[in-house]
Amino acid sequence: MEAKKSFDAIVVGAGHNGLVAGAYLARAGMEVLIVEKNDWIGGAAVSRSLNEGWTYSNCSYVCSLFRREIARDLELPKYGLQIIPYEGGASFTRDGNYLAYYSDHYALRREISRFSARDADAYQRYATAVMRQCRFIRPFLLRNAPDPTSVRPRDLSEMAFLIKRGYELGTKELQDTMRFWTMSIGDFLDEHFENDLLKAHLAGSGIIGTGLGVYSPGTAYVLLHHYMGDIDGGIGAWGFARGGMGAISEALENSFKHHNGRLQKGSGIDQFIIKNGKVKGVALENGDEFYAPLVISNMDVKRTFLNHVKTEALPEDFKKAVKRFKIRGSSAKLNISLKGFPKFPSAPQNASFLRGDMHCTESLLELEKAYDQWKAGEWSANPYVDMLIPSQIDPTMAPKGDHMMTVFVQYAPYELKVGNSRSAEHWTAERCKALSESVLDQISIACPNIRSHIEHMEVRSPLEIEKEVGLTEGNIFQGELTFDQLFFNRPIPGYSDYSSPVKGLYICGSSTHPGGGVMGAPGANAARTILQTQSKNMHMTGYAS
Template sequence: MGRHDRYDAIIAGAGHNGLTTACYLAKAGLKVLVVEKNDWIGGAAVSRSLHPGWTYSNCSYVCSLLRREIVRDLELPRFGLQVIPYEGGATFTSDGDYFAYYSDHDALRREIARHEPRDVDAYDRFSQTVMRQCRFIRPFLLRTAPDPVRMRPRDISELAYLVRKVHGLGAREIGETLRFWTMSIGDFLDEHFENDLIKAHLAGSGIIGTGLGVYSPGSAYVLLHHYMGDVDGTIGAWGFARGGMGSISRALGLAFEEAGGTIVTGSGIDKFLTRGGKVTGVALENGDTYEAPVVASNMDVKRTFLKHTDRDDLPGDFLRAVERFKIRGSSGKLNIALDRLPEFPAAPAGAPFLRGDMHCSTSLAELERAYDDWKDGRWSQSPYFDMLIPSQIDPTMAPPGSHMMTVFVQYAPYDLEVDGVRDAANWTEERRRAFADCVLDKMSAACPDIKERVQHVEIRSPLELETEVGLTEGNIFQGELTFDQLLFNRPVPGYADYRSPIRGLYLVGSSAHPGGGVMAAPGANAAREILIDLGRRSGLPAEAA
């Protein structure tokens, strides 16, 4: 048995959201236990050393969305969190050119003009629209979504807040918002830009992590999930967590422990224990049991309720809604140890964009075809990827002179189709390698010597993401970010307030509003709701009933 067998609250899963909930609860004076199935904490925000001398951010790899309110509340910098912004990025063409994205506005305008003079002003219109949408949505991230059906006093006040905010936009901007939220990133870019390469560069943010194509309505909204963050107040900027994404989890873990919390690793949840419709604790796979009147699951909604909860404890409608929750894996990852920096013949020496996000998809049609492959159960024959070499900025990631490269790849299906059968078991070692080769081949257009530089590569298909991190089907957002699963519909209608049909059992991961990304907002919001139920305060926004 553990050190204690009774706690005020137990958190199942030490992902960044679970740890965030744990911190807020511990700081409010509760005795909190976090249990984690892996031997390490962090979920998908981890730094792992899988090849001697190199550190991989082997799942999530860059940071921007982490809410600054939370960073401040939990004093994460005091626990070693340091986010270093990176500047720019590029998309390489197969004929030796590139489109570079610079955070310096004038440099960016010159680069756009080099490709298409007409797109220079278009970019300003584009970024103004995106920025307005970001500013509109940011205040909602740390609020609980109202339930428009139940209309309890709290729902009415949150709905009123929403209506006021929307109405405050004015008729023109409401129309724009309505369009933006429902249109595709491809159409949105087509409206603004002429140049295909520029469009392709900007389109990636609309599809990363989703089961949508660039021409699927709703993908413009997904763009916001990659633009609404900030680094040191610069909205839309991205950065590296020094020491890898695990530094975020480590800081959260240290903050939690300083607040008196306990973390137990190495054994996952077997079952959420209940009595009379109320949660009473958890039983671990190793046989340990812990009791607590409050249990918060950092696992996704499917795993929480379909794998670790007694079906008899749940209403049929709820179960059915959870069963049909869409959580399709669509991406893979390569983490690569490089002996030295690969050559990028197209780029001028020391180009700043080499330290940013780099891609090789040069048109919207190419991206859409990549999606068509995925729909049919294949990994994209010409995949989109987001590759970065963080060791250029953060030397802790690789031995001196050597480098670490992180390559996020889309699309890769969870249930790979082979001979007409779709099954995750089709991800054999051989196919994983073929998948990696497909990515490296395409990457050779940008850095022809990439294959010679590779010392070690960790290949992650959606299946590894599921088995290791526990994300069902390997969906990085713990559920698709489409409207049927956003706001009051997330994770399922009627349960968007982090509570569940079982009293005392809460959902605190990205399956809950506002969804995925290393944002920590679901975890913080859930903590606020838990503390409201306990009659305590969290200090987070939107606390008043």
């Protein structure tokens, strides 16, 4: 087995999408090899133990978007995946108040009424509108995006499906949908609510991971990107993977191995081997070469084609388009080992919302200012933080009595501006420290004595995330989720079907439709496309087919 060099397919990168694609292909009967540069698998869905006793989900940290069809097809629960839903969340204010968010309808209504009775009514309309959009978009996640310029039967049939879905909405709904997709989350919230704190609380989901501000058109759609998931049928619910996000990757790995897939860790790809416009295999950094007529890259489109494909193998237009694909680093991450449980003075003892996502931003303008600082190449002085303490629900994450805190930070630029120069190299250890101080100051709004509980802290700058995980600029979506880069435009117009100008070379990462988040859909869609077009006797079966 060790000496084997030829496979039916090779997947480059063992992120969750690579694992999903690999598992589906293996399940269909192919001999598949997955190569991974790190000594561990999972890409950005990992659990790492960087401080003894504590486990960090040190990139992605919560789960909702992962398609249940995929979990069923690949039997992930059987291989140990358990998703624990968490309850609610809160936004804390500087004057010692908070707005709690409950999934219980009546509790939430009472809570919003505390701030504005009108908003409590408006929330009804808001939730209906968002839910309607979720329902509209969900069927598209596990389908390919049609190329509107093509007359191939599969593009036409996808187009017909799109038109049919649109037509079924009726004129009014269709117009509302078009409006929702092109609008900013700030404007959308302003239309519904009057209370700043509530708006700030809800707006976070519209900007997480993007290089856009709350008033940038298109951010309402990004909100959807965080709402269209589900846990056990509860649309919009979020949860923790027991044992950290690495549990998803582990379950995928087990499923993949069950179907005789092979995994090779510890050496990244150097080059795709391409002859006469056809992919032949991969050459790894350690000198190993593996051969297969199908190679699927889990890396983003820029990394794949600009770093690992010899330029003469690609048409000029395509290269230009890849160069123009926008991937902007805008977020950083703090993972904290806490000694004991810190006090949140404004919250009641044992409040349920402390187990959810907590924020410290009070208004949309504050978020917009944070965005402006990012545009200028600085990290936000008052960053948006999305912080959770999963160890309250999942005791495997920290020693008994102690806790683990995960803090998502926005905005932090990839190319930091120092003096007059902007460069990623400016992310030195001291500046990472300075960033963490800004973040801790922000957290102190909710939790003033956070600093005294810190046992260990990992600060991840966009540069560091890029270097370790391989996400260009540390962008969590492998490419901006703006409407010029979505659906049939993702990643490159004309190549939304996961293919590339190189025959046999496919991409399956989040830079393809339907985009980022621990969703698995790009991987499954890529596998389905490959099986449909490249194989006569093997078929994709299951819910995601």
